[in-house]
Amino acid sequence: MNDALLAESDSPVAAADGPGGESLANHRSSRQSALGWEERISRRFRNLSTRGAARWRTMPERPRTLIMTVLYALVGAGGAILFLKLTHFFYAKGLPVMAGKGIWTFAWQSFLLLGGSSLAVGLLLHFVCPEAAGSGVPQIKVAYWKHFGVLSWRPAWVKLVAGVISLSGGSSLGREGPSVFAGSAAASALAGTLGETRARRRGATASGAAAALAAAFNTPLAGITFVLEEIIGDMNSRYLGPCIVAAVTGAFAVYACIGRQPSFVLPEVAGVGWYVLALTLLVAVAAAGVGVGLQRGTMWLRRRVRERSRLPVWLRPVVGGLTTWVLGVAAFIVVGRLGVFSLGYDDLSDAMQRGMVWQVAAVLLIAKLGATIASYAWGGCGGIFAPTLFLGAMTGFLCGGVMNLVSGWTGWGGGVLGQHEMIVLASVGMSACFGATVRAPMTAMLMIFEMTHRFEMIPALMIGTVASQAVARLMTGKMNFYEEVLIQDGYHPDEVDPPRDLHSWQQQSVQIVMNTRPVMVEDRSPECLRGFMVEHRYKTFPVVADGRYVGVVRRSAMVEALRTASEVPIEHATICSGAETIQTAAARMVRESSDVSVWVDVKTGAVKGIVTLHDLFRAQNRAAVS
Template identity: 35%
Template sequence: MTSASALRQRLSRFGQWALRLELRVAPTESQRLFALTLLIGVACGLAAVAFHFSIAFAERMLFERAILAHGQWWVVAGVLTPALGGLAAGLLLKYVVPNARGSGVPQVKVAYASTQGALRLRDSIGKLFVASLQIGSGASLGREGPTVQICSGLASALGRFGRLSPRNRRRLLPVGAAAGVAAAFNAPIAAVTFTIEEVVGNLDQTVLSGVIVAAALAAVIERSVLGTHPVFSVPQAFGLNDARSLLLYAALGLAAGLLSVVFTDGLLLARAKFRKQRYIPDWAQPAVGGLVTGALAVAALYWLGTSGVNGGGYKVVEKSLSGLLPVKVLLLLGVAKLVATIFSYSSGGAGGIFAPSLFMGAMLGGAFGSLDRTIFEHGPEAMGAFALVGMGATFCGTIRAPMTSVLIIVELTSGYGLILPLMIANMSAYVLARYLRPVPIYEALLEQDGIHLKQRGSLQALDQLKLSTLPVQGADRARLRPAERASDLLQSAIPVGQHVFPVLNGADELVGLVTTDELAVLEQDPALGPLITASDIMRPPVSVGVNESLLTALDLMRAERLPELPIMDASGSLLGFIDEATIASAYLHESDPRSQPGSAAAEPSAVSKARTST
């Protein structure tokens, strides 16, 4: 019996040590969030590079090999290869990964607008393979939008693996999106502004720091593998050499705004037509888009002697920046790219519209550059300068991200000489496009799917509500002292509904928390009760100030996995508790249109009274 008693005592001590280790050594959620942010930056950089190589490999094996066929067979192969690629992609999107359809940015926006912020890793992996197949076979789509979904899905999966709360998993979505854009465009600064403008929608400081870190890390990974050179190589540094050209730059901005409206309207109209018709099954519709794209690509190669209709067309964009394309080729390529992208995307393909919008802008800008040469007798470099500005203006009118549209052109070319023309043209395109079509393209696509983003309305409502407006609860709940034995607490009558027990020192300062989870562990081994005090099992002190918002309290509850939190006044005194049910009730009351300022909710709250009395 003596040896058994000694063994039991040793096991009890070991259990006590293990419990302390678990409660005090395990990383907090904030620490896990920071570590995952670093990991996401690296992982997304590698994923974007893998996607880049995957598309390049598919292009070499499919479309480029098709147009190199002997004799006139290249015409047939060039037309059928995008169609067959679209057919294969349509089958995969129908039966394997239906959520991989489209560009990927709308999916990320929907996930971020929800409270869970979840994207499936399966959809991200499927996006990589299906988009590689379709773009590589000749579809007129870009890789940048899919990269956003791929990296955001990867970030969401890592957040689940790290056991983060739904709120923090949601915060990782823009982190992944920024890392994806930074690696896809080799443009970390533009990636940050794009994420703020298009995904987050505001300067959320809790998200911004992670976005910056992940974008920088992803860009470092991308540059270490693909090189430090910009995406587009320009033959010379462009600049504004004649102020008279500003008039044409402003006109280019207006033309780009009209082009972007035609482009987005064409996408939405063709998409609606494809969905409305009943003759072609949805899994075969991408083949129709591929057939149209293939025919236009072959026609451009046959009559114009140049590619660019298929894929992103970046090599042809570089030619336009060098002023090597005549006006006729610029205009015809721009129209062909417009039609091909509308059919490739609207038929249900997997790919983005970033690159096509840049391509069309370069063609339009090059044409304006030729006009500038004719009117003001400038040199051939004018065509490249106008092509560059046209890229930014069309991107701005299409995507509606004005800051990003300026910075992305600067980073894509590593040139700053055209900042003023870029700002003038981009703002002209943005204002005109927004005036003609107030709803941006991604929101319009979602509305066509029956999804209406509420711009985080519920979260904003919680952020505006303060704890001081709510009635205090739990002022009479049980409180512990650091030296209090756990056995005494287990034997005492625990108030019904209390899940968190504040541990207060002699000065009534909050020094820790004990939850029913710790008590449940002790109940399984009553012999540990007399050996363990509250200071042994308590968690670090977590509380919320009386002047904080309900959103702050809710985020903290989820981050720490606590059903309720202590409310502290400015002097550090415990006022009461706030739980999820109280937050939900306050939100429902605030959302009720019948609630009026003169109702009971407008009366001084018990929290305010308690704060005044102290």
């Protein structure tokens, strides 16, 4: 009987159905039912994920890179499109509605809106994610060059939320900088989620930025050139291919969600006269001057706010918001337009289609310039793309109106410049003001062309671009808006714009690779030396007496002195200056057979820094990897 039961229970078909028993198949079925549908779906998902990850790891490098670039672009473009949609939706529910209720109602309601939104932005940035303040482009440059493009999810969503609140509330800033930052940060975070190492995240950062700008402005070519010119700083970068793929993907995304229409719909401008090209030079110089004024004014006020303001950091954006309110309400009372608030694209689009009298353009230009300077300098969240385009267009209309006025006074006949000529001058002003502020000439020219879809304006844009770059370099040197922001934040220019070859790297200041906070030996007693070596693991230490440099001691000599109870021998090291180049300091170290060089102040004898051959080798290797 037992043998029969054993034989039946071992059968692959079924077990014995004795009294109180059940088949093995029914037992398995009951167990699966007991697991629940959630557990079964979870198991299947885990199995699919495991098999998918295994296949992903075995996929060849090139197709995997292409797929990941498309994913980065979709995330970056999606963030930019979401930002655009939310900003337009909430802004339309605020200031335009308030403006239709009368001056006094508009004044007090807009006061509450600007003050409340600015306060919300300040609290969000200060207590949740301080690195999400500003435009976002400088932060991308720092992440790209100093941290291999590593960004996390938190700055992405905080920048998006704070930007929507800020611009919907009326702060005079732009949405393109936050869009680029959010897209770039989201792409970098996605790369980390997909298993990319920290050293391989730069491609994701660049791709996300290119896709986000392409989607924000509907300008794929400008998205490519901006990343190469401004963030990477090299038009021959190996990330050119991924940037092209990302920008095209971003363009497809915005075509699907919004449409293929340009940012500004312009009338036909093909019939403008040759003299307009001559006048574009004057307009470009004026618009570039406005861009330089924006940069200088913002940097000056931003520095004073940081050095002298006693307000809490989270409260400072309110000052910028209320300054915008004062200027915006004043401009609304005078000319009846809302262009000072937020992006100003409604007034800009209307002006680009139907023109604008020069008196109105002058009022909006002055008010918008002051509002933008205050909003950015006091710590608001937003970019400078939209303000520079608005200011440049108003400069073009102002210059065109003044030219017509002068021509009437001189007897040449009033109204030499018609609506079409005015629109061309306004477009040149947009390109020139943006180019002078950002110093990205190819982006400045291509962006206006793509935003208007007017091929016939390219010659005028080229003239304006060249003139604006010359004026900007003459008036402010080589530093653009973003680089000056980084310098104020404590970054050295070479940290975010490294040299492209060995010779350029060697011509940098030795301070770049130097430890400017060296650990120094002041007490050479055995007790102090023993604790000193436990606390610090360096191999060489400068020795000072009464604050003046004496020499250096080696860790090995300190160990030997403690073992033999003798005095620590002091050695002489190479002396250098902070003004020397890396090449000069390294050559002196080699010539004097020294592996350490100390920067000593000539007047006081104080030690200001120390650099070793190991520091030089490490910095050179890091530059080569970058």
